[in-house]
Amino acid sequence: MGDLTGYSIPELxxxxxxxxxxxxxxxxxxxxDVAEKTGLSTVTIYKFESGTANNLSLGTFLLLLKAVGWINAINDFMPELPESPYLVRDDEKKVQRIRHKKL
Incomplete structure (x- = not known):
């Protein structure tokens, strides 16, 4: 499935x-089985699978991934990034937040 940027949140x-x-x-x-493993209702799982669950929480999604043994897939779609030289200050400390200079 290629580029998903054109999809709406409900479509995703x-x-x-x-x-x-x-x-x-x-x-x-x-x-x-998934309901018993996660503590969710079968209705929630049905709604998610059928696309009628409009607002599934991240926590619920993670529970579902764990239940089917795919929690490690998180590393595939959001891997840890290497250190960026742009995020280290001159005094070698890591930048804690990004601030834009006032014009």
Whole structure:
């Protein structure tokens, strides 16, 4: 699936739900199995998989990834970045926040 920047948030949630269903099925788990592992309701899982869950929290999504054994996929879509020389001050301390100079 190429560039996803043109997708709306509901479209992306629907896409993730559809993909999650595939991961769940490949893990040989039912929606009830996932509900028991996560403490979520089967209705929540159904809504996510069918694309009708408009506002799934990040915590819930992480619980679902753990349930199907894919929590380490976080490293694939948001890997830790190497140190940036632009984020080190002249005194060798790491920059804590970005400030823009007033014009």
């Amino acid at each position: 949630i629907h896409l993730l739900g559809t993909r999650f269903r595939d991961y769940r099925q490949r893990a040989n788990l039912t929606q009830k």
